[in-house]
Amino acid sequence: MSVVRLVLASASPARRRVLTEAGITPIVQVSQVDEDALTAELQPIGPAELALALARAKALDVAAHFAGRDDTLVVGCDSVFDLDGIAYGKPLTSDVAIDRIRSMSGRTGHLHTGHWAIRGNRSTGTTTTTGLTFAELSEEEIIGYVATGEPLNVAGAFTLDGHSAPFIRRIVGDPSNVIGISMPTMRDLARDLGLSWPDLWTST
């Protein structure tokens, strides 16, 4: 049994799945943060700093419901894909996804995930960065991939654990960070807040 329950301040099914596979069934409580408004307010800001600021805002919003509780770890995350210093979020439409994937073909970018963790009255956070090198893609692959619908709602128009897995030639860093929540980073933050990692396991 876990000593501490993890509350995930994110609606992302990918983040929930990474945690569940790692033996932690989170309580999901989505924040009411207006990400677009906050992003506009914070400009100018770099991609890594933006991800951290959004993660912090989400965690703080949800933590208000668990004020001062030591048996709860509230976690906010935000992921941004960075190609040549420009931050890319979700493409949302097929045309944008096709353009973006064409521009990534054969190149290296960085996925930043901001993490913010709150336990009781203590709070800590960091942005973790993973480098990704894309294969040279054919038009058939790009059009076929976008037709799956998968890239439309993910930061940077690709995922590491879906149809685009074969298109990512190599990464440098932590793979769970690319999916949206870095497990080694979470372990570091939990330790900063006085927890041993097995305290968080809900299933063994």
Next chain:
Amino acid sequence: MSVVRLVLASASPARRRVLTEAGITPIVQVSQVDEDALTAELQPIGPAELALALARAKALDVAAHFAGRDDTLVVGCDSVFDLDGIAYGKPLTSDVAIDRIRSMSGRTGHLHTGHWAIRGNRSTGTTTTTGLTFAELSEEEIIGYVATGEPLNVAGAFTLDGHSAPFIRRIVGDPSNVIGISMPTMRDLARDLGLSWPDLWTST
């Protein structure tokens, strides 16, 4: 609809899951190769060469059932974890797993997966290597992790997508290779055998 069906010559649920997540539902047909006997016969041999030889033997055994068929891609894989040039397979017992994980703590090793692909009368293969750096682990983490049972039946006594995800600080290379079948490598091999990657998608 796929043009070519992928036949996976492996019983590994992790390999099947990687393929399925990438949109390819494989036909699973386990080979009759005696891996221990073949490993003994091939000695002395390095970890990367061993993985390729075992992958090739499994693929050839299963491909005999699909002789000359261009609409079938038979794939064999074998994974070996390499720490200081010594190959480690599945630990099988808790005591072996605990010793092994203690020895990996804070260090860097390499996961080699041999891949062999056969289509019609053509055949090709390669070993792909991913570097992994482990976090410094506490005894509580090591004992607790082994108690989950997860490391006992996986090459090297860890997985990238399970309870041990937080213990792997970074990787250099392809993450699906660590799980047991490298998707970018499979794309390269499929191309060598005259296939475009979308030809293999069974779901989009």
